[in-house]
Every structure is written in structure tokens, then in C-alpha cells.
Amino acid sequence: NAGVTQTPKFQVLKTGQSMTLQCAQDMNHEYMSWYRQDPGMGLRLIHYSVGAGITDQGEVPNGYNVSRSTTEDFPLRLLSAAPSQTSVYFCASSYLPEYGYTFGSGTRLTVV
Amino acid sequence: DQQVKQNSPSLSVQEGRISILNCDYTNSMFDYFLWYKKYPAEGPTFLISISSIKDKNEDGRFTVFLNKSAKHLSLHIVPSQPGDSAVYFCAASVGNKLVFGAGTILRVKS
Numbered sequence: 001n002a003g004v005t006q007t008p009k010f011q012v013l014k015t016g017q018s019m020t021l022q023c024a025q026d027m028n029h030e031y032m033s034w035y036r037q038d039p040g041m042g043l044r045l046i047h048y049s050v051g052a053g054i055t056d057q058g059e060v061p062n063g064y065n066v067s068r069s070t071t072e073d074f075p076l077r078l079l080s081a082a083p084s085q086t087s088v089y090f091c092a093s094s095y096l097p098e099y100g101y102t103f104g105s106g107t108r109l110t111v112v
Numbered sequence: 113d114q115q116v117k118q119n120s121p122s123l124s125v126q127e128g129r130i131s132i133l134n135c136d137y138t139n140s141m142f143d144y145f146l147w148y149k150k151y152p153a154e155g156p157t158f159l160i161s162i163s164s165i166k167d168k169n170e171d172g173r174f175t176v177f178l179n180k181s182a183k184h185l186s187l188h189i190v191p192s193q194p195g196d197s198a199v200y201f202c203a204a205s206v207g208n209k210l211v212f213g214a215g216t217i218l219r220v221k222s
Binding site: 040102 | 148154155156161201203208209210213
């Protein structure tokens with residue numbers, strides 16, 4: 001039972017490059033979310049999904065795209081990386097949000 | 113505009129004593145409140161939640177209290193153990209979104 005798997009664990013990008021952070025869960029959860037964690041800011045919601053084919057924006061969506069073609073996968077795309085996107089990114093999934101989300105171990109992204 | 117605030121960046125407690133972590137919120141539409149624990153280099157782990165229609169929920173050493181009139185919740189850990197040393201995040205649910213506070217670092221001294 002893998003839970004929520006995020007890849008890669010570490011990534012360094014140059015400004016302007018694009019990349020996709022992968023997230024997969026094997027718990028058949030409908031709800032999935034992407035967060036970024038910055039010092040002193042807690043976790044801020046980037047995008048979320050309530051099921052395959054349905055996505056919506058969170059607090060800080062600019063510069064990021066998502067899609068949800070299957071229940072299991074919820075990739076996060078950085079369109080043109082900027083130094084302000086240097087952060088730790090967490091993917092999470094849930095049966096119902098009030099029952100708590102299961103988080104992945106995170107991707108530490110540095111944009112230089 | 114921070115809807116969920118944890119005003120204490122850190123808290124230090126002696127092993128065996130009570131740890132009390134506090135959280136304030138501004139949005140009266142929040143329907144669930146949750147606490148998460150996070151160790152370095154790991155993802156947050158769900159601890160306990162409470163519905164907005166309740167004022168207390170208990171799970172082992174962890175109890176969450178909700179005061180809706182004051183828009184305040186707290187997490188009590190009794191007794192505190194060195195393994196409880198971590199960052200604790202308060203979170204609140206509205207619709208399908210979860211909003212987090214900035215976190216409180218708890219240090220339990222043995």
C-alpha cells in the first residue's frame with residue numbers, strides 16, 4: 001500500500017524551464033490537492049480536484065496547471081519556472097476532506 | 113488575508129506535561145477543523161479533526177476544543193512525549209478546500 005507517491009523528490013530548474021511534478025495515489029480517493037510550503041507561510045493550496053476530469057484553483061494558482069484524467073494521477077505542471085516558485089510541493093488525497101488528507105513526502109524544487 | 117492563524121511560532125514543554133496549541137480563524141463558513149503534525153523532510157500527517165457543530169473531540173492523548181463564538185480552536189496533548197516534537201498545523205475546511213495556518217513548532221524536553 002504505497003499511499004501518495006510524489007516524483008521527483010528533488011529538482012533544480014533554470015528560470016523559464018517547464019516541468020511536471022508527478023503525483024499518484026492508490027487509495028481510490030476522489031479528492032486530490034497540490035500545496036506549496038514556504039517558510040512562515042504554512043501550506044498554501046495551488047489547485048485541487050474533486051474527481052477525474054474536475055479541477056479548480058486554490059489560493060496561489062498562477063504559473064501552475066493541472067489535469068485529472070484518471071482517479072489515480074494528478075500531475076502539476078510549471079509552465080515557465082520562476083525563482084518565486086522555489087518551494088516544497090506536497091500532493092495530498094482524501095476520501096472526504098473532513099476525514100483528513102494523506103500527504104506525499106514532497107518535492108523540493110529550486111529555481112535558479 | 114490569512115483565514116487561519118497560528119500566532120505562536122513555537123512552544124516548549126517538559127515531557128509529561130500538557131501541550132496546548134492554539135489556532136484562530138476568521139471565516140465562519142468553515143465546516144471542519146483539522147490538526148496535522150509534520151516532521152522534517154516528511155509530508156504532514158493527519159492527527160484529529162472536529163466538526164463545526166461540536167465543541168470537543170478526543171483521540172487518545174489528543175483532544176481538540178472548538179469555541180465557535182471566539183473563532184478559536186486548540187489542540188491539547190496530554191501527556192507530552194519527546195516524539196511529539198514536530199511542527200503542528202491547524203487547518204480548516206470550506207467546500208472542497210483545506211486552508212492551513214503557518215504552523216507552530218512544538219519542542220518536548222525530556
